[in-house]
Amino acid sequence: MKFDRKPVSVEEAQKRVLSCVSKLQVEYVPLEQAWGRRLGEDIEADHPVPHFPRSGMDGYAVRASDTAGATAASKVELDVLETIACGQFPTQPVGEGQASRIMTGACLPDGADAVIMLEQTDRRDSGPAVAGDKVGVKKAMYPGENVTPVGMEISLAETVLRKGERILSGDIAILATFGKAVVPVFRRPKVAVVSTGTELLQVQEPVQPGKIRNSNSHMIAALVREAGGEPILFPPLPDYPATAIAGMEDALRQADMMITTGGVSVGDYDILTAWFAEWPHAADVGQHQRAVLFNKVAMRPGSPTTAAISDGKLLVALSGNPGACYVGFKLFAEPAMLAMQGVKAALPRSYQATLDTAFPKPSPFPRYVRAASRMEEGRIRVLPTGPDKSSMLSTIKDATGLIIIPAGGSGAAEGQLVEYIDFTMQR
Amino acid sequence: MKFDRKPVSVEEAQKRVLSCVSKLQVEYVPLEQAWGRRLGEDIEADHPVPHFPRSGMDGYAVRASDTAGATAASKVELDVLETIACGQFPTQPVGEGQASRIMTGACLPDGADAVIMLEQTDRRDSGPAVAGDKVGVKKAMYPGENVTPVGMEISLAETVLRKGERILSGDIAILATFGKAVVPVFRRPKVAVVSTGTELLQVQEPVQPGKIRNSNSHMIAALVREAGGEPILFPPLPDYPATAIAGMEDALRQADMMITTGGVSVGDYDILTAWFAEWPHAADVGQHQRAVLFNKVAMRPGSPTTAAISDGKLLVALSGNPGACYVGFKLFAEPAMLAMQGVKAALPRSYQATLDTAFPKPSPFPRYVRAASRMEEGRIRVLPTGPDKSSMLSTIKDATGLIIIPAGGSGAAEGQLVEYIDFTMQR
Numbered sequence: 001m002k003f004d005r006k007p008v009s010v011e012e013a014q015k016r017v018l019s020c021v022s023k024l025q026v027e028y029v030p031l032e033q034a035w036g037r038r039l040g041e042d043i044e045a046d047h048p049v050p051h052f053p054r055s056g057m058d059g060y061a062v063r064a065s066d067t068a069g070a071t072a073a074s075k076v077e078l079d080v081l082e083t084i085a086c087g088q089f090p091t092q093p094v095g096e097g098q099a100s101r102i103m104t105g106a107c108l109p110d111g112a113d114a115v116i117m118l119e120q121t122d123r124r125d126s127g128p129a130v131a132g133d134k135v136g137v138k139k140a141m142y143p144g145e146n147v148t149p150v151g152m153e154i155s156l157a158e159t160v161l162r163k164g165e166r167i168l169s170g171d172i173a174i175l176a177t178f179g180k181a182v183v184p185v186f187r188r189p190k191v192a193v194v195s196t197g198t199e200l201l202q203v204q205e206p207v208q209p210g211k212i213r214n215s216n217s218h219m220i221a222a223l224v225r226e227a228g229g230e231p232i233l234f235p236p237l238p239d240y241p242a243t244a245i246a247g248m249e250d251a252l253r254q255a256d257m258m259i260t261t262g263g264v265s266v267g268d269y270d271i272l273t274a275w276f277a278e279w280p281h282a283a284d285v286g287q288h289q290r291a292v293l294f295n296k297v298a299m300r301p302g303s304p305t306t307a308a309i310s311d312g313k314l315l316v317a318l319s320g321n322p323g324a325c326y327v328g329f330k331l332f333a334e335p336a337m338l339a340m341q342g343v344k345a346a347l348p349r350s351y352q353a354t355l356d357t358a359f360p361k362p363s364p365f366p367r368y369v370r371a372a373s374r375m376e377e378g379r380i381r382v383l384p385t386g387p388d389k390s391s392m393l394s395t396i397k398d399a400t401g402l403i404i405i406p407a408g409g410s411g412a413a414e415g416q417l418v419e420y421i422d423f424t425m426q427r
Numbered sequence: 428m429k430f431d432r433k434p435v436s437v438e439e440a441q442k443r444v445l446s447c448v449s450k451l452q453v454e455y456v457p458l459e460q461a462w463g464r465r466l467g468e469d470i471e472a473d474h475p476v477p478h479f480p481r482s483g484m485d486g487y488a489v490r491a492s493d494t495a496g497a498t499a500a501s502k503v504e505l506d507v508l509e510t511i512a513c514g515q516f517p518t519q520p521v522g523e524g525q526a527s528r529i530m531t532g533a534c535l536p537d538g539a540d541a542v543i544m545l546e547q548t549d550r551r552d553s554g555p556a557v558a559g560d561k562v563g564v565k566k567a568m569y570p571g572e573n574v575t576p577v578g579m580e581i582s583l584a585e586t587v588l589r590k591g592e593r594i595l596s597g598d599i600a601i602l603a604t605f606g607k608a609v610v611p612v613f614r615r616p617k618v619a620v621v622s623t624g625t626e627l628l629q630v631q632e633p634v635q636p637g638k639i640r641n642s643n644s645h646m647i648a649a650l651v652r653e654a655g656g657e658p659i660l661f662p663p664l665p666d667y668p669a670t671a672i673a674g675m676e677d678a679l680r681q682a683d684m685m686i687t688t689g690g691v692s693v694g695d696y697d698i699l700t701a702w703f704a705e706w707p708h709a710a711d712v713g714q715h716q717r718a719v720l721f722n723k724v725a726m727r728p729g730s731p732t733t734a735a736i737s738d739g740k741l742l743v744a745l746s747g748n749p750g751a752c753y754v755g756f757k758l759f760a761e762p763a764m765l766a767m768q769g770v771k772a773a774l775p776r777s778y779q780a781t782l783d784t785a786f787p788k789p790s791p792f793p794r795y796v797r798a799a800s801r802m803e804e805g806r807i808r809v810l811p812t813g814p815d816k817s818s819m820l821s822t823i824k825d826a827t828g829l830i831i832i833p834a835g836g837s838g839a840a841e842g843q844l845v846e847y848i849d850f851t852m853q854r
Contacts, residue, residue, distance in 0.1 A: 198514035202608075212477075
């Protein structure tokens with residue numbers, strides 16, 4: 001089997017992964033802790049906005065009909081009833097020939113249907129108004145002028161936020177407005193993160209000849225956090241089958257999903273390949289307790305990327321090369337995690353952008369090249385973040401997306417439109 | 428003073444704010460807690476990458492000179508010394524006529540200068556190699572072929588990450604590679620968040636006539652988190668000067684910086700205006716214990732936005748209208764918070780984009796219109812997220828940036844290039 005893997009397309013691999021995950025439970029958290037979570041239910045407006053007729057000006061609440069014909073030269077004089085500040089409720093209706101002083105954002109009194117600006121009256125500088133004062137109005141008003149009617153911004157029971165949306169600052173404002181002191185959110189997926197390889201040292205260890213520090217586990221843990229999950233970080237496993245497999249079985253038991261790095265290739269010490277050797281293969285999990293969904297993807301880097309399912313838990317086995325590991329996470333693990341948090345369109349989003357340099361490298365498989373974008377005169381230009389060697393760490397740090405170079409041919413030319421996956425686009 | 432405020436430009440206001448803040452202390456956190464923080468020091472490579480000559484193939488480590496003239500028809504036969512797995516150190520140098528089996532990523536033995544792919548030898552399917560085996564090489568190799576020399580990716584002491592950078596997944600991989608189990612980061616700014624207004628209800632309270640729930644505090648707290656700070660949320664303060672001012676003085680004492688919302692306009696109950704009435708005005712703090720940096724900005728929305736400094740602490744007083752509050756935070760408070768966390772270019776980043784609709788609204792001041800972008804055939808098109816009323820909550824949630832419409836004239840035409848501040852661009 002080692003040398004006979006059948007590649008599936010990236011799209012088919014994504015479809016298989018997404019067919020095997022389901023939404024996690026909804027839990028309730030205080031509004032202060034809801035930031036960054038995924039909404040567990042649609043949110044409806046518990047009141048219209050505004051929920052009272054609201055003054056849009058600092059001035060006087062009047063009856064428009066009383067102001068007919070008013071000009072600076074021929075003022076209409078009205079009797080002042082009271083002053084209505086924000087947060088106060090008017091105590092008296094405005095009758096014919098009457099007016100009330102009102103602030104921006106305050107509630108319009110019954111009877112009034114317009115608010116005239118302070119500057120269009122003769123009381124601009126005369127201090128707070130009290131009952132018994134008179135106000136001279138210098139302009140004819142039309143009904144509704146400077147008043148926001150009930151429900152103009154948002155209707156009662158309107159859906160204001162959707163299940164699966166990521167809760168960011170603007171959503172927090174809406175949740176607060178509609179009284180959600182406690183917010184329904186999808187549980188964060190617990191993701192076991194396991195690196196394999198006898199060559200791996202822990203971060204605090206000094207480097208040794210032939211050995212490297214384990215960076216993949218820490219990078220994946222950070223990516224898990226960025227995707228809304230809770231990483232459970234395990235120490236790296238050595239390339240001894242019995243130890244490594246026992247370690248992975250144990251890690252999987254503690255999590256909703258597992259991501260491994262390394263050991264998926266065809267070397268003599270590739271542990272994941274050994275573990276999956278006896279598992280059946282299936283395009284979806286069906287009746288299997290365990291199954292390999294695919295063990296090769298038609299892509300560069302990361303073609304040995306493997307996914308499997310065990311007791312309903314997804315297992316994504318990424319390549320040990322940091323670049324391939326990163327690309328595999330973004331294309332397969334992250335969409336799965338988003339779907340578990342209720343996101344409907346969980347796949348990465350792409351659009352067309354102008355390639356800023358030639359990429360003269362043919363490949364039998366499509367290439368997913370780590371890239372950054374820059375803007376110039378309204379156009380999006382994308383540029384690989386460095387030499388496309390999958391071991392190059394710095395090309396990950398600077399990447400904000402992936403350029404897709406189609407298979408075959410001779411790569412892509414400078415100035416050509418290419419498909420670009422933009423990681424900054426919110427799903 | 429109330430009606431005589433002198434507007435400063437957005438750029439001048441930003442300059443004044445940034446001139447008054449300084450970097451916070453550097454503290455040390457475990458790598459697992461470094462995600463999202465700002466790096467407190469430049470990070471240098473503590474070893475070259477790779478730090479040993481690394482095999483790029485699964486195959487045999489050979490001396491290129493031994494393989495001269497080798498072809499499939501005329502193989503060169505070499506004596507196998509040992510198998511070198513990843514993480515193992517070679518035990519023997521490769522002498523003339525010798526070779527060692529080697530895995531991808533393993534350390535090249537002394538004497539060898541090239542790695543021939545397993546597929547280009549006659550031992551592809553013969554299982555692990557041991558001392559005494561022979562291997563037939565079918566191709567002439569050149570010195571250095573399939574070997575990554577020491578330091579090819581990163582040199583010793585090279586600066587790999589810069590002070591002030593936000594630590595995301597790619598940076599985590601680099602910190603792990605260079606042994607940073609403990610990471611220097613800038614302390615998070617503690618930001619007091621205070622809303623003012625007698626009309627404000629707490630989120631858990633039922634709505635009442637004339638009153639609205641306090642959404643600004645919660646939105647600002649979330650924005651503070653997004654900018655890397657720690658919000659300290661205070662209950663809303665009523666519009667009674669003595670109570671409100673005592674509350675604000677107390678909040679400021681507990682934080683590095685304070686953000687207020689509401690009370691900055693010219694209404695009869697505008698508390699912030701009352702508080703600042705006696706403070707001196709200054710373009711920078713100079714010798715003042717307290718000073719107002721500006722109390723009007725030439726912009727829409729949010730022209731009454733005010734900034735002040737008290738005992739070295741920045742105070743940003745935002746408008747109570749949610750939209751104006753949001754824009755003011757992004758233009759003034761967020762850059763200040765980033766500068767406190769060591770970010771050198773702390774101002775929002777903008778570029779030109781195509782306006783997707785007409786915006787026929789003239790204004791004496793530049794307008795900062797909440798907007799979202801979409802991509803079409805390599806072009807960035809930007810569209811306001813809704814009617815530009817500063818009270819419209821949903822236009823905040825959907826915004827990924829701000830369109831800048833210059834002052835005067837007649838607004839902007841559909842298809843015109845406009846300046847666009849993109850919040851998704853990393854600083």
